[in-house]
Amino acid sequence: MQISKAARRYATALLQLAIERDEVQVILNDVQFIRNTLQDSRDLTLFLRSPIINRDDKHAVLEKLFREEVQELTYLFLKLMARKDRENLLEQIVEAFVDKYNEYAGIIKIDAYVAQDLSDDQATELKNALEKETQKKVDLKIKKDTSLKGGLAVRIKDTVIDGTVKHKINQLESLFSESTV
């Protein structure tokens, strides 16, 4: 998802305040709770995004949904967003917050693509290897894609380390096409 500048600024502000108040973990829980709610309910996401719906209605819905569930700081934050008419950014703000938190806590998100499911041992081994390589805590997501045919690819930020059979075959193909007459 592309995260707008405004969303990033709101997220930074929330994180800094949470660090100041020493409430990072609880706020993170709140944010993840909101994130999960948004992910589970497409209706809510669309409702917040819609420019037609009155902002008082959006405010009321957010209040009902989260008033009882979240900390004081998170609630105040939601109220501020409502006052600034930024409910449509909520989805991006929670994403940005998680990114910022990961950066703060030295966690790195890594996607691994495999052709066959890894055993638990293999997964831990991969995770340990990646943590050693990146010197950070790794939040590993393993995705299965049978079209890879075999091997493993790892994506760390924008860099892909590709050892899949599919990639090898593609390389071979381009080698052949280069030597055509």
Added chain:
Amino acid sequence: MSQVRPDEVSAILRKQLSGFDNEADVYDVGTVLEVGDGIARVYGLSKVQAGELVELPDSLDDAGEPVRGMVLNLEEDNVGIVLFGSDSAVEEGHTVKRTKEIASLEVGDGVLGRVVDPLGRSIDGKGPVSGETITMPLERKAPGVIYREPVSQPLQTGIKAIDTLIPIGRGQRELIIGDRQTGKTSIAIDTIINQKQTQKSDKPVYCIYVAVGQKGSTIAQVRKALEENGALEYTTIVAAPASASAPMRFIAPFAGAAIGEYFRDTGRDALVIYDDLSKQAVAYREVSLLLKRPPGREAYPGDVFYLHSRLLERAAKIIDSDNVAQQMNNVPESLKPRLKGGGSLTALPVIETQAGDVSAYIPTNVISITDGQIFLDVDLFNSGVRPAIDVGTSVSRVGGSAQVKSMKKLAGTMKLDLAQYRELEAFAKFGSDLDPTTQRQLKRGERTVELLKQDIYSPLPVEQQIALLHANNEGLLDRLSVDEISDFEKNYLETVSVKFEDEMEEVGKTGRLGDDLAEKFTEVAKTTIDQILASESEEA
């Protein structure tokens, strides 16, 4: 249809399989956010360089090849790339892969005689460019001051009006400017054809013709004209026709310059023709506006001057010293062992004006960058003066020092004749009421203008031009009527070429016309004129 060479298959397979399982490939990727109008915005690619080539392995064009693009904009949270192929194959979410190479093309002696696109891929159906090639970057900094030399050797165009009055030297940048249909391309083609005679010498001039935004049929015509005149074998055509995408049209002149630099930096002479830069500027404007760069005058982006100045600055005469030339700046690694001094790259950019308006943005820019201009005039063209060169407004700022000795001397007299003629031209209608001096000047001027007319695809070698100029300067042609000049030219040149074959060759080589030979030329001219006058009275 292309085929895999069977003998290579097993070699490649063996090589690949032997190192199959132990190495993983590392590359950087991004994701397409939005695409449209040949532009894609990409998220990710955080380490990408400006000007780098990228590949979209998920987006396959009609030929099944992955679409390629070039990074032009690096922004805070996204990267703007221009796509070289069709954007219809590209979808949101497609992967974009770095290639880690700046946009470049493969150049070698094999490109001569070929038609290639701005990325160096052949498009003439003769397969890939053969022979050893070197990767030349499209964008390269021009050689620094210490690697350059003033222009000193002539580049003969074979066009009388240009070689005498607006001479071009090797390493010069001379603009060809004029309205549509005034013969701009013809001058360029004639110049290429005339380089045929240099091919046998020790300093051949290789030619590159860059067609930007032209009709496919026009490019085919140019190719045919070159082929029929035996000029294709030392010429490369870089084609970005009107159907090519805007980025292709915008990089085409840079591709031409890169090919030219290959010859220039290996100590050879090259001539590159950018036909035309107004269309390139339009393509660049299109790309810039789509990338949301702010528009300036005539909606061109602010750096359109730099676009042309950095391109034309790459035309240069390299210092004739291998030691100094080998230190040259921004040379691709693979070219370094072959670096040689004494090469040159001459550029003939073409600009098309609208209704003779040379004060528009692009024309003034390019006029100020180049070392002179050849101005072509519609009225002259329509009144039958072809090539329609307006000798009054055309100049060559540095070419004079490259002109051969005798030519320089003869051209001086001729310039004077023409200037006086232009001053008096308005009085021509008073005819016999004028004093004899004025009448004589008018007569001389008319004949000189007539003498400078020339058919297309018939360039004249320098020695023949010298012979003609000599006859005119002696005032011998005044006896003939204006419409007899072309007959005289034909007969006279035929006679001197046959009679003084060796001497003519010598004149062509040294550029000096001795007094003895000059007298002999005068004799021949007189006889030829007598013959023409005699046959005329016979007919009467």
